[in-house]
Amino acid sequence: SAVISQKPSRDICQRGTSLTIQCQVDSQVTMMFWYRQQPGQSLTLIATANQGSEATYESGFVIDKFPISRPNLTFSTLTVSNMSPEDSSIYLCSVYGQVRGEQYFGPGTRLTVT
Amino acid sequence: SQQGEEDPQALSIQEGENATMNCSYKTSINNLQWYRQNSGRGLVHLILIRSNEREKHSGRLRVTLDTSKKSSSLLITASRAADTASYFCATDVWGNTGKLIFGQGTTLQVKP
Numbered sequence: 001s002a003v004i005s006q007k008p009s010r011d012i013c014q015r016g017t018s019l020t021i022q023c024q025v026d027s028q029v030t031m032m033f034w035y036r037q038q039p040g041q042s043l044t045l046i047a048t049a050n051q052g053s054e055a056t057y058e059s060g061f062v063i064d065k066f067p068i069s070r071p072n073l074t075f076s077t078l079t080v081s082n083m084s085p086e087d088s089s090i091y092l093c094s095v096y097g098q099v100r101g102e103q104y105f106g107p108g109t110r111l112t113v114t
Numbered sequence: 115s116q117q118g119e120e121d122p123q124a125l126s127i128q129e130g131e132n133a134t135m136n137c138s139y140k141t142s143i144n145n146l147q148w149y150r151q152n153s154g155r156g157l158v159h160l161i162l163i164r165s166n167e168r169e170k171h172s173g174r175l176r177v178t179l180d181t182s183k184k185s186s187s188l189l190i191t192a193s194r195a196a197d198t199a200s201y202f203c204a205t206d207v208w209g210n211t212g213k214l215i216f217g218q219g220t221t222l223q224v225k226p
Binding site for chain 2: 001031033037041042043044045048058090092094096097099101102103104105106107108110
């Protein structure tokens with residue numbers, strides 16, 4: 001399976017500020033995915049990030065709020081902009097593994113907005 | 115809305131007992147995957163079952179898939195305290211490249 005790291009692992013931020021989350025993979029991957037897990041909830045896909053093209057956002061998520069960069073095949077960032085307490089969540093990136101269809105997740109970034 | 119529904123929402127058993135979790139979904143799928151999450155941390159991939167498969171095993175895990183009923187089950191045999199976690203099913207919906215739709219999860223507590 002792919003080895004995925006995320007930075008930071010957790011952060012506490014003030015409302016109105018922005019936080020950029022990094023996702024690093026140990027192998028080149030075409031597609032990277034960003035998910036959000038709100039407290040006590042399941043995971044919801046935010047967007048799909050392909051290298052060399054604009055990210056594709058799911059319904060309810062917009063680029064102005066969650067800009068994504070994908071500068072190369074092993075790295076991506078997700079920025080949570082103009083944060084409010086409702087953005088307090090765990091943010092996870094994922095990639096496909098070697099076995100067709102399997103998705104593997106990073107350790108997540110736990111964000112608390114005060 | 116989330117495609118997957120899981121039951122039970124919470125399950126508490128003694129060590130050594132078996133735990134069964136169920137997942138239902140609404141549309142055609144490419145595959146269904148099960149994950150474990152410990153205390154709000156990252157997700158650990160447990161097993162993937164494809165739409166043309168009916169049963170898969172991995173160690174103490176047994177997963178079944180019934181596409182006619184749009185349902186899957188995860189059985190953990192001879193449970194251990196270390197199995198205490200939340201378990202999620204996720205469907206890779208037919209025609210959607212890579213997007214996983216997660217169920218609400220089952221919280222399993224295994225008492226020593």
